[in-house]
Amino acid sequence: MNTLMDETLLLLKEASDNHGDKLVYSCSLSPQGMVLIDLICQYDLGIRIVTLDTGRLPKATYDLMASLTDKYGGILDIRFPDSEEVQNMVKSDGINGFYDSLENRKRCCAIRKIHPLQKVLKGKEAWITGRRKDESKNRADIQAVEDDPVYGLKKYNPMRNWTEKDVWAYIRDHELPYNALHDQFYVSIGCDCCTRAISMGEDPRSGRWWWENEDTLVECGLHVSSLKAPKGENESGDGI
Numbered sequence: 001m002n003t004l005m006d007e008t009l010l011l012l013k014e015a016s017d018n019h020g021d022k023l024v025y026s027c028s029l030s031p032q033g034m035v036l037i038d039l040i041c042q043y044d045l046g047i048r049i050v051t052l053d054t055g056r057l058p059k060a061t062y063d064l065m066a067s068l069t070d071k072y073g074g075i076l077d078i079r080f081p082d083s084e085e086v087q088n089m090v091k092s093d094g095i096n097g098f099y100d101s102l103e104n105r106k107r108c109c110a111i112r113k114i115h116p117l118q119k120v121l122k123g124k125e126a127w128i129t130g131r132r133k134d135e136s137k138n139r140a141d142i143q144a145v146e147d148d149p150v151y152g153l154k155k156y157n158p159m160r161n162w163t164e165k166d167v168w169a170y171i172r173d174h175e176l177p178y179n180a181l182h183d184q185f186y187v188s189i190g191c192d193c194c195t196r197a198i199s200m201g202e203d204p205r206s207g208r209w210w211w212e213n214e215d216t217l218v219e220c221g222l223h224v225s226s227l228k229a230p231k232g233e234n235e236s237g238d239g240i
């Protein structure tokens, strides 16, 4: 654990030294996000932490935001979608139109997640993610620092070598808050309407957009490569 922590801290400091206020951590409030927030605050790294409120998150996620504010103060910069874009989409597709077609679902993810993230990343040089290699086969090759072809930034992945077990050991040892839905067999938690609990042995990503075919389940969008997702269409986080 110490080696992992040292490696993570070193990369966070490197990112902070290299990019200063042109660096942002886009946090999905996942378990590894809890570790990163704790390290950033505990070691006073001064890295801006942004999270996206899509407007459709589960109550447990809002409760977690409140717990983080209680523990660390106002460290979370919470960003929201453009209200006019949401209103127009709801008018054309319906309030739950994302269930009707892949096109609608991508439009909803674009408006509620990608466009706000694009605004967060505008003018930045680099961003930090909480992605881990063991999350899926698509993430097995994550490097410490990558060129992000979608956003044209450096992408730092300080949690890439942590396993799920390492993350939960840190959370328990440090008594960190976490999303209560994880205690109800929810693994990857995003919007309430697009997230479900999974059964033992199921791919963790199958808890998201389960009504779509397997090819569209592999990534939530924000970290999909430009080869798989045209810009602005399906690059929706780190979990949200």
Ligand code: SF4
Pocket: 054, 056, 098, 105, 106, 108, 109, 110, 112, 113, 190, 191, 193, 194, 240
């Ligand atoms: S996860 Fe579902 S509700 Fe959330 S932005 Fe995507 S389609 Fe919309």
